[in-house]
Amino acid sequence: MLTSAAAAVVVVATLSSPAAAAPTNPANPAPSWSGMDTRQWTAPIPSPGGVAATMPLDPALSLPQAARAERQVYGTIDQHGAPAIATSAVFLPHGEAPEGGWPIVAWAHGTTGLGDDCAPSTQPRSERDAEYLGHWLDRGYAVVASDYVGLGTPGLLSYLNGPATGQAIVDSVIAARTSDLPLSPTWALVGQSQGAGAALNTAVRATELGAPAGLDYRGVVATGAPANIEHLFQWGGPGFPPVNLPTGLNLYATYILAGFREQHPELDLNSLLTPIGREMVDAAETLCYGDMRDKVGDFQISQALSRPLRTP
DSSP states (O other): OOOGGGOOSTTTTTTTSTTTSOOOOOOOOOOOOTTOOOSSOOSOOOSBTOEEEEEEOOGGGSOTTEEEEEEEEEEEEOTTSOEEEEEEEEEEESSOOOTTOEEEEEEEOOOOBSSGGGOGGGSOOOHHHHHHHHHHHHTTOEEEEEOOTTSSSSSOOOTTOHHHHHHHHHHHHHHHHHSSSOEEEEEEEEEETHHHHHHHHHHHHHHHHHGGGTOEEEEEEEESOOOOHHHHHTTOBTTBSSSOOOHHHHHHHHHHHHHHHHHOGGGOGGGGBOHHHHHHHHHHTTOBHHHHHHHHTTOOGGGSBSSOSOOO
């Protein structure tokens, strides 16, 4: 029987609202790695929260409200419990930092895709995300925006995997504070859609993971959060759900299946997939949101499975 990470026809109940949907972006431009392509990594991996490299973020990827923007490579732990690297962007407000440093908002981004080219620190921010982040910068908060483990770095992003994403987010804040940046230990979480789920999962462990490094966690804001996915997805199978879903929900389902397949190869998810299902899940590993939306088209996740996910 598949467990919670196998989660759902995606979120028929919760991701169907406009607030939760990822923006319909065009195909991603070529990524900018700000001088360091992190898709392959042969250098030592730092301990969780340790900094492997810091470089100025490509100015084309910064925000008008940021006086300084950096891209960081840092150590974390992946969905397999193994040491891994992740990347983040760090934005500092204009003006002089207050005594003790700028308080931090850790930004948890929404769905961009699973492929390395989808990493937010390598792409211009969407109009909506730029507005969100600019709002916090204008109010005197630094923004630390993790790409999550496996996005733009070795391995595959484990989509909607709360523990792995939470670890990566907290480690991004720890890493930012160990650099030569005027940052306060006081921090909070803000997330949207996929990132809202990540933020809520992070909030559960924020003090546990951050306090040893001196972080002072204050709270979370989560909008459009996916929920109850595992309760829905366990019923997936041929012809279920018995109604046509919007393209976005079918797309999310392929990302979920791709992430689950990578994390649990012992369950041989491929043996449950139809040929078209296998094609879609394979594509989900590399295509960013805009391209994957085009790929999915009229495909329904009920066509992806040759037998039910739920077994006795």
